[in-house]
Amino acid sequence: MIESNQTAPLNLLATCPKGIEGLLHDELIALGATPGKTTVSGVYFTASQAIAYRVCLWSRLANRVILTLVRESMIDTAEQVRDVVARIAWTQHLAPGNTLAVDFHGRSEQIRHTRFGAQTVKDGVVDALQLAGQERPNVDTKTPDLRIYAHLHRMNLTIGLDLSGESLHRRGYRRDVGHAPLKRTWPLHC
CATH class of the missing domain: 3.30.2130.30 (VC0802-like)
Structure with missing residues (x-):
């Protein structure tokens, strides 16, 4: 699905809840990505394939990661x-x-x-x-x-x-119990 050259920079978009785009921007930097334009409910960024997967795995703020x-x-x-x-x-x-x-x-x-x-x-x-x-x-x-x-x-x-795939706030948490009252991507330390 992603290019075979794993080090070539990919153009990506991370979507998030409205109002936390700045926090997502900072999180992308911490995960090794290079953020670009910030939009309402999202941040465009560039990253290698490995970093794109890292964002999918470890981002606490992104809802989705889109390969543009x-x-x-x-x-x-x-x-x-x-x-x-x-x-x-x-x-x-x-x-x-x-x-x-x-x-x-x-x-x-x-x-x-x-x-x-x-x-x-x-x-x-x-x-x-x-x-x-x-x-x-x-x-x-x-x-x-x-x-x-x-x-x-x-x-x-x-x-x-x-x-x-599914929104990142549904990463398998609480599979056997009721729905969480908040999205799991919402920051715990605001």
């Missing part, structure tokens, strides 16, 4: 989203017979529902795979082999691969 594949501006229509997604080399990320799921966030004038946005992204993936001669993948929203992250806000589209 493409960031495009001036995207507003479903056709534009589909075209951007179809230009990605999905055969490098999705093997034949694997399943996928799309988590779409955001909206535009023409994309007003996240389900429609997710369907549009999936259609772009299918177009790219079929053009490459690969079979159509199945969708599995519960346990996909590949989870795709898509965010459209103010005509800026980000497409990436979710490296963390």
